[in-house]
Amino acid sequence: KAGVTQTPRYLIKTRGQQVTLSCSPISGHRSVSWYQQTPGQGLQFLFEYFSETQRNKGNFPGRFSGRQFSNSRSEMNVSTLELGDSALYLCASSLIERYGYTFGSGTRLTVV
């Protein structure tokens, strides 16, 4: 069974640009969550999607947005990039009937 797949693995962007990250959950998993991981702030929840609906959102500015498609694949978008957005962005998926979330390997975003 394939794991959670995130693309791309690495990204370098310039301040002010926008970026789109992709996440393909484990087959059959309908819940997809996104997290930002930085050395200073640790793992912070961004948002969670289920059946194309955002059910929960963390405390991030509106520049951070996401969506989920009918096949459960999810994307997150960050507009007007700032240096502080440099981080590892992790996606996790779960069968809604179970609690365990499986993480992908993440996308390492560097803003210069």
Next chain:
Amino acid sequence: GENVEQHPSTLSVQEGDSAVIKCTYSDSASNYFPWYKQELGKRPQLIIDIRSNVGEKKDQRIAVTLNKTAKHFSLHITETQPEDSAVYFCAASPANAGGTSYGKLTFGQGTILTVHP
């Protein structure tokens, strides 16, 4: 919102010793508590989890205990091995009345565990 405090931030043990990591949470609505292990440069991996209707759960050398009254849960690793060296994160999550999770995990700051051979 939920706040999870994790201690210690670093833990160094000798191979074969036990290691204990402790977490406290603030939101009484939280009822799912997973632990993740993250090796350098790799993704967090779920190693064990516990739900609020259970006080203790064990999986080989790893055990987790939960005290809902005190809002406290702990990870216990026995007979530690060098390959246990990693960063360990605790987390807490609420669930709705139906018992499903909304996927909003609040993580502790992590514990860097080093097991010396």
